Amino acid sequence: MDQIQRTLLEEVADLHGVPAGAYNIRANGQMAGRNTTANIDIITKEDKSGIDIRIKEGTKNESVHIPVVLSQSGMTEMVYNDFYIGDNADVTIIAGCGIHNGGDAASEHDGIHRFFIGRNARVRYVEKHYGEGDGKGKRILNPTTEVTMEEGSSLEMETVQIKGVDSTIRKTVADLAAGAGIVIKERLLTHGNQDAESSIIVNLNGEDASANVMSRSVAKEDSRQKFISVINGNSRCAGHTECDAIIIGNAKIQAVPELTANDPDAALIHEAAIGKIAGEQIIKLMTLGLTEAEAEEQIINGFLKQQAYSHRCPHILRCNMRKRMCVWPIKKQKIF
16 A cells, blocks of 8 residues: 555544554555454455455454545445344454545445444444545545344444545435434535535334434534434334534534334434534633634534533433433533
């Protein structure tokens, strides 16, 4: 791999060398490195571009890295990756895509990731997108994530897109069985004429399934963002969705939360807030010696790094009725 590709790997997967454990590195449409372990196997698909990742039942404290980098201007690819996580496993999966475009033609990576999470398995999934390059060609990323969760399983999904991606359409769909829980954390920054759309649909199908969907975003200059969050409560369940966004310049942000309760014991909450940075925050930092631009940048960085939690509990009726301790996050960090 050349220096450009190594830099992209550092940005999207925090890799400064060969990762420990299982990994599959893809560069310009080709496999650039792979390693498997006794518990994690990676198999190339025969019918289309992509891989199958199979994690054995009971696997604990292991990780798998599957980053993708594109440094060839004008390249377009579609990749299909399937993850099969065995019962009672506890693993971390690091994905992400970095694009360097130094030419005039658009470079695009589209990926479909499907997760099949076994009973009582725990998965932490991190996906980061990054773009760079001084060419006129666009950097385009369109990820689709489909999740099927069996009883008692849990998934923490963190997606990050902070720099350099001109256009992205992210689609996430999750189906949860009884007792399964999903937490989705999204961080997004757009600038210039960039466009970003994120659509998340969670179906809480089994009793005591839960979802917490949180988005933090900043739109600057003439960029545009759209956030769609849909939670369908199809049983006794708990769901919460929240969007906090900062708007700067001539940017546009649209937040579309949607809740549907198809069961009288479904407890669902949505929150959304869009606004500009308070002037007194800028002034306070400027009195400490920062310029206006530096103050704005510091506020934005802090906003995107902080984790938002709801101060309201979607279990509230059940918790009070059952007199049990609630594990829902209760801290709410205010920004505006």
